Amino acid sequence: MKKHVRLVQSKCERVNKEILRYSAISAEMEINMGVKNRMSGNEAVAHAIRQINPDVMPAFPITPSTEIPQFVSNMIANGEVDTEFIPVESEHSAMSAAMGSEAAGARTITATSSCGLALMWEVLYVAASSRLPLTMTVVNRGLTGPLNINAEHSDSMGARDSGWLQIYAENNQEVYDNLLQAYRIAEHKDVLLPIMICQDGFITSHAVENIELEEDEPIKAFVGKYEPEHYLLKAGETMAMGPYATSPYCMEAKRAQAQTMMNAKKVILDVAEEYAAITGRKYGFFEEYRLKDAAFALVAIGSACGTIKDAVDDLRKHGVKAGLLKVRVFRPFPGEEMARALSHVKAVAIMDRCESYSCNGGPLGSELMAAMYRNKNKAEAINIVYGLSGRDITVNDVKDVFERLKTIAQEGVKDTQYTYLGLRE
């Protein structure tokens, strides 16, 4: 018996030694190669917030973004960040406090979803017109009703005309990368606009995926310090923000604000290039997936693009020239660039995870079709509403859309240009 125990003990020691050796190797690898990890989209956002270490975070919990303020609160309690967390009584207060702290000169972040974003509505416009470069991580969820908590873009799409920059992510890696670039874009002197960093509720916010994280020091150097030229708590500064503007001034003020959105295009590309130099991960206004020689293309935003890529790969194996244009930047809207990227396709399906009740299609469909028309793009185009309130979209659903595109390319659009995908009827 004793002999047996000794044998087990020695085996255990050997295993322990192996574990120690492997963990030493992996620690070394992490230092040298950036950090490979696995986490959910919300964890990835929280990790990016830890690295950015913003000055202030006012936030109110709402599914599915609740974890973000929760994780940040933990990090504050553990002394990992010195962010000032403001527990507020509503999202209207969260956005108001965010505006106040950003105006005071503090780098500010907040997080929300769905109806929380809707409750911020009034203040969203004021944050943009006051030119306050605060960041909001939006975990996209449909607006009620019917009451539902799942992925849809109606929340941030509803705010598409509020003057905020909007960047969308396909997966947790992208939401992490987008958030790290957010302040560099928003705080640029030619932009100075608030920015929404969006990801799909539950599908990416709660699903755990592999991710490549960057080390703290290069990221802190990349993000840099927030040094606004004017802010309310600046010593010796006498300034007023958000003054009443009579009608002889409002149009000029709005035109000036529109210019900053136009300026953001160059800044977004410049920042992406600088980010790629550090991380090796490249971003633009959109991703062209097997699009260069595609005859049929889908245009979509967010997590569905992963599914569409699988369908494209399958179809390519069978000789179908399928491709995808994945929209990353929705505000400013890269209409001309997208129309150009689609100039050679025969037929395109523009996918909206949002119903805008306009009788004219979803927001992406309406805006992209207008851009295609203006840029004299000859492709046949249809607009498809899909995945509302978290409805799954499958590889076979996507293949059906490509089948439709093949017919449309030959016969033109016969049915209505705006339809639902996977609808029982």
Added chain:
Amino acid sequence: MALKAKQINETTKWQDLTEGLQIYEPATSKLFETGEWRTQTPEFYEDKCKQCLLCVPYCPDSCIPVVEGQRRAFDLMHCKGCGICEKACPFGAIKMREGK
């Protein structure tokens, strides 16, 4: 270089406005003519005035200047014609008349 509040007027182009119409000087409200909102105008009868200065703190727009302990003529650039001063005056030295 941002324009001074004094330089901004109804001919200013959008390119020349400050970011978010921010104002980088104090007390620029003095430059803004709010007296044009007036539909009634106070008239000051100096012969009836006892310089009790009761009208001064009642004026919600600080439109009654006081120099060396004496009230002077109304600041009509900012007076909105509310008529409170007329009611505050015990000596009938202020009368409201219709119009600007």
